[in-house]
Amino acid sequence: MQNKATAVWTGGLKDGKGEMNTRSAALRSAAYTFKTRFEGAEGTNPEELIAAAHAGCFSMALSKILGEAGTAPERIQTEATVTLEQQEGGFAITKVHLNTSAKVPGCDDAGFQDAAGKAKAGCPVSKLLKAEITMDAQLES
Incomplete structure (x- = not known):
């Protein structure tokens, strides 16, 4: 594909x-x-599009893992923050922070955190990026 x-x-x-x-x-x-x-002017940029791709990919990966565990999510929302920093030799994406929340009937927090960690590791966009990827995951009640 x-x-x-x-x-x-x-x-x-x-x-x-x-x-x-x-x-x-x-x-x-x-x-x-x-x-x-x-300079933060109105409009898009490559890093914003990478953030959108990572948020979408992670949310789908998390949905898959939760569904396989028998706790299909009702809703997953993920915000990805991509950090672009100047380094020796030019600019680099140095980190991505994923902030996700989900409504998952029948899932406890331990199961949700485990699924989120697996989704972070297994998401194809996460695998592509060489940046540090951090995450906060909240299970909604």
């Missing part, structure tokens, strides 16, 4: 601009600039 996305950048680093598109058209001409990436 393969998926594709494209990015086109025109101009210099600080005065240029780019746009990203996905094959599915979930992103269409999503604009990004130096300011949206490094």
Whole structure:
């Protein structure tokens, strides 16, 4: 299985601009600039998209593991925070923090924490990233 996305950048680093598109058209001409990436300006950037991908992947992995344990979730919400830092030799994604909460009837906190740890380790996006991945997981009542 393969998926594709494209990015086109025109101009210099600080005065240029780019746009990203996905094959599915979930992103269409999503604009990004130096300011949206490094200065907090309104708009998207590659790290935000990595955060969305990681949150989505982790939530699906957690759903699978909980379902296999006989405690199918009603709802899982995950927020991923990606940290981009300047290091020697350039910028790097140094860590990702996953903050998830879920409503899982019949699941106790120990079972939920175990499932969340397995999901973090098994999520394909987690496996891709070389960054430190931390997590807080709360089971909703």
